[in-house]
Amino acid sequence: MRSQEKPVAQLNGTRSGKLPSALCALLGAALLGGCLTPPPAVIALPVPEETRPQDARTFIPNVAALPFAALPGTTAETDRWTGVLDGAAYRIEVPRNWNGMLVMYTHGYAGTGPNLNVSNPAIRRHLIENGYAWAASSYSKNYYDVRAGLEDTNALALAFNGIAAANNRPLHAPLKRYIMGPSMGGHIAAAAVEQETLATAVHKVRYDGAVPMCGVLGDTDLYNYFGAYQMAAMELAGMPATSYPVPDFAALRQKITDALWTAYPSATTPRGDRLKAIVMNLTGGQRPIFEEGFRVKPLQDAVWTAFAGDGTINGVLTRNIINTTGIVYRFSNAGAPSEEDIAFNRAIYRIAGTPEANRPRSDGMRWVPKVHGQFNVPVVTMHTLGDLYVPFGMEQLYRRRAMEQGNDKLLVQRAIRAPGHCDFSVAEQAAAFQAMADWEQKGIKPAGDDVLTPAVVADKNYGCNFTNNTAGKDDLPALAPTRASLPACTGAQNR
Known part of the structure; x- marks a missing residue:
């Protein structure tokens, strides 16, 4: 039975010269007796679970x-x-x-x-x-x-x-x-x-x-990927994020894609080539058919549309679940991180999210069931x-x-x-x-x-x-x- 949940403070993202600790290892080298009547038993009542936007929707x-x-x-x-x-x-x-x-x-x-x-x-x-x-x-x-x-x-x-x-x-x-x-x-x-x-x-x-x-x-790691892609695209386009959710991201999208593609999504600029390298490593590493997939417009559009959210998965959660503090961005796909990799990881804004956004529930499964x-x-x-x-x-x-x-x-x-x-x-x-x-x-x-x-x-x-x-x-x-x-x-x- 769950006790009253304690408030959880929203963690802020960071943009500083310090690396998140999860990255440092990788990028730098991980009753009384007698006849007294006992008091009545205290019955703990279930604590009602919080509601979310999804609960109020009609289908x-x-x-x-x-x-x-x-x-x-x-x-x-x-x-x-x-x-x-x-x-x-x-x-x-x-x-x-x-x-x-x-x-x-x-x-x-x-x-x-x-x-x-x-x-x-x-x-x-x-x-x-x-x-x-x-x-x-x-x-x-x-x-x-x-x-x-x-x-x-x-x-x-x-x-x-x-x-x-x-x-x-x-x-x-x-x-x-x-x-x-x-x-x-x-x-x-x-x-x-x-x-x-x-x-x-x-x-x-x-x-x-x-x-x-x-x-x-x-x-929910899928949404960490979406957040990481968004942060990388903004950084490489010269419009680095300083908070999350990103204010008016929809209005920024065209400027970002113009900086990274000459013809979206089929032809990239030099900065877009660097984004492509990062995305390849975020999505599984060097492999056949990645290039072809990167050029599929409905998939790129779906990913970029996902960027406009607030980390609550459209109200399925009540707080931001996205966490990019453990993401390692790589331009290279082999060997030790390059100086460029290290510099990029130091500079990029990190989304910290809320640790309990997808906590276990007292009324059944988590809102987003885990795959352990x-x-x-x-x-x-x-x-x-x-x-x-x-x-x-x-x-x-x-x-x-x-x-x-x-x-x-x-x-x-x-x-x-x-x-x-x-x-x-x-x-x-x-x-x-x-x-x-x-x-x-x-x-x-x-x-x-x-x-x-x-x-x-x-x-x-x-x-x-x-x-x-x-x-x-x-x-x-x-x-x-x-x-x-x-x-x-x-x-x-x-x-």
Whole structure:
């Protein structure tokens, strides 16, 4: 039971000649007896949790859009059910030849609008043709509300049998439950199998395996990256930040991009080249397809739009979570920090944030569930190499956390040669899911990529082993031309 929370002072950022301590090591070399009646027991009452802007927002399930048709081009017969559960819309599909296993699909970030929509899994065909049932929730809230997404997904998983019975198809409880999803859905899928989630969730579900795709595997560290990118861009553009949030950042954006690009975002100025070097190192280091990803306008726009926030993740938190005090900015990607690296790290403004902005709650999970690497089921991830929005470096952070917890033997990661965010072919997603399922069901551990060794990640053929450029009938039309423009693999598997 939580005692009354003490006020936490807002920490100020710094801009001085002193390095934050977290960087110094790296850049400089880490009742009375008898018959007396006892007093009545004191009953401690729960302390109400604070409210946040997200709690006051209203969202509406888009019921009219819920019905969905049988998948064309398949002989698999299914039952399909839709409805609303605790404010969240849902879709469920169960093959007539159900194999007894259920896959919970978690959609990605759906913006800040009021309407709640459900997304079908991209690998729907693979699932139903292999006998898997699947279910997907719209979640009861939009915005980056991972807690709502996780609780609503778990609630739907627990309601699966009741919904089936209400639709005149009594089913036994699932023999296995798996969870998978992209982006914010990848954050949900990874957090769903964490020990902290199992201990603190209101709706508790023990999944047997997970497939987070292009996931926010560093939880709030994603926002540290956004803050670091913003501070670096302003510093290099000659408009250094002196406070955070940055006043009138939207008005400054054009001046900053004009200083760093000759043609945004395809051609950089010399100062923009230095920014590109920093961003490469912030997002995972030297690797193939980074250059192509850096030039993807929707991703750059998404990142720059994120800069205009105040660190509360649009009111999902009540205080600033961004902390760049431990960020090491590098222009070089090998060897000891250069004099230029050291000077830049001394000069740049540091965002300190509020340590308790995402503290444990007394009423359930944290507002942004953590991904500590504390899991005990098979996890297979995949990530595109050029992604700047949820960068490949999330995979490296996840691997290190799993290693710290002694769980890295349960983690397999795959790199995909594509420049966009979650820019996967259906074949790549189906292969990752099946690899996890075969591992969990048959004990066959799948192959994966080394995400930590710089020389391996920098190799020109990195990501070739699990990239599948074959566009299937369920792929978006844009897949083939996007993949065709990328550097070809040589001397390695290339489908």
